[in-house]
Amino acid sequence: xxxxxxxxxxxxxxxxxxxxxxxxxxxxxxxxxxxxxxxxxxxxxxxxxxxxxxxxxxxxxxxxxxxxxxxxxxxxxxxxxxxxxxxxxxxxxxxxxxxxxxxxxxxxxxxxxxxxxxxxxxxxxxxxxxxxxxxxxxxxxxxxxxxxxxxxxxxxxxxxxxxxxxxxxxxxxxxxxxxxxxxxxxxxxxxxxxxxxxxxxxxxxxxxxxxxxxxxxxxxxxxxxxxxxxxxxxxxxxxxxxxxxxxxxxxxxxxxxxxxxxxxxxxxxxxxxxx
Numbered sequence: 001x002x003x004x005x006x007x008x009x010x011x012x013x014x015x016x017x018x019x020x021x022x023x024x025x026x027x028x029x030x031x032x033x034x035x036x037x038x039x040x041x042x043x044x045x046x047x048x049x050x051x052x053x054x055x056x057x058x059x060x061x062x063x064x065x066x067x068x069x070x071x072x073x074x075x076x077x078x079x080x081x082x083x084x085x086x087x088x089x090x091x092x093x094x095x096x097x098x099x100x101x102x103x104x105x106x107x108x109x110x111x112x113x114x115x116x117x118x119x120x121x122x123x124x125x126x127x128x129x130x131x132x133x134x135x136x137x138x139x140x141x142x143x144x145x146x147x148x149x150x151x152x153x154x155x156x157x158x159x160x161x162x163x164x165x166x167x168x169x170x171x172x173x174x175x176x177x178x179x180x181x182x183x184x185x186x187x188x189x190x191x192x193x194x195x196x197x198x199x200x201x202x203x204x205x206x207x208x209x210x211x212x213x214x215x216x217x218x219x220x221x222x223x224x225x226x227x228x229x230x231x232x233x234x235x236x237x238x239x240x241x242x243x244x245x246x247x248x249x250x251x252x253x254x255x256x257x258x259x260x261x262x263x264x265x266x267x268x269x270x271x272x273x274x275x
Contacts, residue, residue: 011046019043021082021125023052081129083136085122087143092120094171095142102170110135142171146203146211151218156197164193166201166213174211176201179253183216183246216250 011019015036022032029043036043046052087095096103096116107114112126112135122139126132146152146168154166154173163177179185181192193199193215200219205212 016046016050019046020050020052023047081126081132083124083132085124085136085139085143087116087120087122087139089120091143091171092116095122095139097170106135106138110138114139142169146172146174146206148203148206151200151202154199154201154213156193156195156199159189159193159195161189164189166199168201168203168211172211174201174203174213176213176215180204180212180214180216183250216246 018036019032022035027035029040029047032038033040033043038046094102097105103114103116110126110131111128112124112131114122114124114135116122124132124135124139126135152168154168156164157167157173158165161178163175164181165173166176167173178189181189186192199215201213201215202218203211204214204217
């Protein structure tokens with residue numbers, strides 16, 4: 001009978017560094033085992049061997065921190081603070097960017113180290129707790145799905161005949177149809193938008209994972225003007241005939257969508273008082 005001998009995986013210095021940082025962060029042996037791909041028993045044994053069962057972290061000079069164990073030994077740690085953020089698989093490639101451009105820019109912005117592991121987790125490590133937490137918040141905002149009805153600042157990526165593709169952030173983009181740029185049909189999209197232009201947009205729909213955006217819906221409403229009379233003060237909203245037509249067209253489109261229909265054409269004639 002042939003018995004196979006188990007291969008013993010040695011602990012590297014990097015493994016010990018990560019183990020010390022995670023113990024300091026308060027992670028249990030089971031969670032540390034998942035991160036380091038070790039058994040819970042192996043993690044527990046290594047903690048006792050390093051004397052990390054009663055660890056206290058105190059500042060040291062430079063970019064390092066030192067962990068003083070209960071036995072009095074001092075373990076040097078680089079980037080002791082860490083955090084993890086889950087990223088959906090279809091967003092990992094965009095998060096890393098072409099040749100790592102985006103993930104590098106995030107590291108330079110916050111002064112931390114960021115990598116994506118095999119489980120699509122963004123692992124953040126840094127020398128400053130504030131920098132790690134700020135980077136964690138930034139990444140969570142990036143991976144959060146755009147919500148219908150919310151307004152975002154976007155950048156025009158590409159212009160086509162029927163509208164413009166606008167990037168909400170490095171991970172998400174949507175299409176703004178030509179009719180949603182001014183609120184009414186237009187002949188030339190390039191006369192209103194240009195590539196690289198920053199514009200405020202509102203997410204109005206999501207169909208099959210694709211977002212529909214509106215520039216017109218994200219614009220503030222016209223200011224109201226107070227008109228004084230002898231008896232009372234009236235508030236009048238000043239709108240041009242063109243603006244009224246655009247608003248009526250927008251309302252008709254929303255009503256058609258609510259009823260599951262598609263609006264083909266809507267025309268309104270607004271008479272102005274010439275007196």
